[in-house]
Amino acid sequence: MPIADRSRNVSPNRPPFSTTGSYKPDTLQVADELHPVIQPGRVVVITGAASGIGHAAALEFAKLGFKLALADIDEERLNSVGKEVSAIVGNSNVIIVPTDVSKLDEVVRLRDKVYETWDEVAVLLNNAGIGARGTSWDGLDNWHSTFNVNLFGVVNVQQTFVPAMLHQENQAMIINTGSKQGITNPPGNAAYNASKAAVKSLTEGLAHELRERPQSNVTAHLFIPGWTFTGLAGANGTNPKPDGAWTSEETVLYMIDKARQGDFYILCPDNETKRQMDELRIMWAAGDVAEGRPPLSRWHKDYKALYEEYMREGLALSDNGK
Numbered sequence: 001m002p003i004a005d006r007s008r009n010v011s012p013n014r015p016p017f018s019t020t021g022s023y024k025p026d027t028l029q030v031a032d033e034l035h036p037v038i039q040p041g042r043v044v045v046i047t048g049a050a051s052g053i054g055h056a057a058a059l060e061f062a063k064l065g066f067k068l069a070l071a072d073i074d075e076e077r078l079n080s081v082g083k084e085v086s087a088i089v090g091n092s093n094v095i096i097v098p099t100d101v102s103k104l105d106e107v108v109r110l111r112d113k114v115y116e117t118w119d120e121v122a123v124l125l126n127n128a129g130i131g132a133r134g135t136s137w138d139g140l141d142n143w144h145s146t147f148n149v150n151l152f153g154v155v156n157v158q159q160t161f162v163p164a165m166l167h168q169e170n171q172a173m174i175i176n177t178g179s180k181q182g183i184t185n186p187p188g189n190a191a192y193n194a195s196k197a198a199v200k201s202l203t204e205g206l207a208h209e210l211r212e213r214p215q216s217n218v219t220a221h222l223f224i225p226g227w228t229f230t231g232l233a234g235a236n237g238t239n240p241k242p243d244g245a246w247t248s249e250e251t252v253l254y255m256i257d258k259a260r261q262g263d264f265y266i267l268c269p270d271n272e273t274k275r276q277m278d279e280l281r282i283m284w285a286a287g288d289v290a291e292g293r294p295p296l297s298r299w300h301k302d303y304k305a306l307y308e309e310y311m312r313e314g315l316a317l318s319d320n321g322k
């Protein structure tokens, strides 16, 4: 039987497209001004705050009236972001803590500084990340450094901050930055993809553990940016933003909005990839396992036509459903 027919026959019925992609208990649906966590005067800790998405997050949380603890390995750029946000919220509401998130003692120092200064954290944004290209069997150093920052950076911060956050009386949230690459696994960045798949897995586990606690006051969220024009995505300060990418500001505003609504999976679109495309791609990737196709069949020449048809049909269906 040809591959296309075999795969068709065992395809599950596709679930209908959601219009919001948002599943949460009603209790979390509160008016913006009543949100327990996204509130002026509360504290946000941002790792990787010196550039890109972290920099934009610092600016947006400053505009919301937060107190900010900014951490990054790049001290010079961090200081410059610190000056920018101090101009919005005032010097006394900003602390700058140069931190390498892959080093546990530096993360402990960051936590101690934050709790000594403000004795609370409302939003913990685990955003620091690196992404070098490479294959599965070369660049061992790249594998180590990618995991040390993207995975162990998040683990270090979680291990250090969560026990303190659980002891707070007021509510708080942890937002870990994953990636679509950690879900659909496109070829070309094996170490990065694997590290982000691990971030997805550990954040899902964290969310479960937190919600199982009696009177839990901390929630976890997986922030999945779309294509965002930052240093990590090819911006070098002089080249123009490609039309398909979002600015860091757009991505951060979307993230804050969805965090405020209580979403766990904060799956961001961009100018090239709308939500329905992501939904189809994610279901196709899961279908590799469920339907017994080869891994990464989306990029497999024998499945090219089938995949393209699946996307065409899926998008037409979702467009008609609007």
Ligand SMILES: NC(=O)c1ccc[n+]([C@@H]2O[C@H](COP(=O)([O-])OP(=O)(O)OC[C@H]3O[C@@H](n4cnc5c(N)ncnc54)[C@H](O)[C@@H]3O)[C@@H](O)[C@H]2O)c1
Pocket (backbone or CB within 6 Å): 047, 048, 049, 050, 051, 052, 053, 054, 071, 072, 073, 074, 099, 100, 101, 102, 127, 128, 129, 130, 131, 149, 153, 177, 178, 179, 180, 224, 225, 226, 227, 228, 229, 230, 231, 232, 233
């Ligand atoms: N830009 C995108 O399209 C995109 C898409 C999906 C996910 N992401 C994720 O978003 C996050 C932010 O990335 P970005 O796109 O803003 O890139 P960026 O390079 O502009 O920012 C990353 C920041 O992390 C800092 N950093 C690197 N190693 C560190 C360490 N050991 N300790 C502390 N800070 C460190 C860098 O100095 C930099 O300031 C990353 O986790 C990235 O994987 C980005």
